[in-house]
Amino acid sequence: MSHLKIDHRKLSVSVLTISDTRTADNDKSGMVIRRMLEEAGHQVTDARICPDDPQQIESSLVDWFGTPSIDAIITTGGTGISHRDVTIETITPYFTKTLDGFGELFRFLSYTEDVGSKALLSRATAGTVQNQAVFVLPGSSKAVALAMEKLILPELHHIVHELKKHLAE
Incomplete structure (x- = not known):
């Protein structure tokens, strides 16, 4: 895709951990996301x-x-199939x-790299909300690191470019 002129500026990303049990001290997945973004x-x-909780x-x-200043949002947690997993909905x-x-x-990477058939339980997803990219990740720090390393970080600039290029026209 060498024809694309992508702006590789620092992107602004907000991170939401969704969990009944995580605190600032033990939010390992949120910490992984923040560290990898900053690195x-x-x-x-x-x-x-x-x-x-859906309302929260x-x-x-x-x-x-x-x-407008937020380019992307990454969430972690609540993507499974238990009763309390309401993030996707x-x-x-x-x-x-x-x-x-x-x-x-x-799910393919999870299946082949570590998790095996349990990968089918993941409902991880991504989409856009107007001009923002939104990634909805599982609560596992290993799953978060996999998604960040293999999918999100390699494509984040390209995704944001595609979402915002019309604003510069």
Whole structure:
């Protein structure tokens, strides 16, 4: 894709950990996301933790949706199939577009790299909300590191470029 002229500036990303049990001291997955973003030269503009509660998830995200200075949002937690896992049902109605390939590739990588057939339990997904990329990751720090290293960080600039190029025209 050498024809693309992608701006490789520092991107602004907000991070939301969704869990009934995580605190600032033990939010390993949130820490992994923030560390990997910063090591890649990006800025974490906000990081929050909220319980597995649709209203509290929505409240955190609605603050970020439509904020032009936020390029992407990454969530971790609540993507499984248990009764308390409500992240997917809460976030996906806001998607302007879905990035189906993200979930497909994530589950493939999870299957081949470590998890095996248990990968089918993951409902990890991604999409866009207007001009923002939104990644919805599992709560496992190993899964988060895999998604960040293999999928999100290699494509984040390209995704944001595609979402915002019309603003420069």
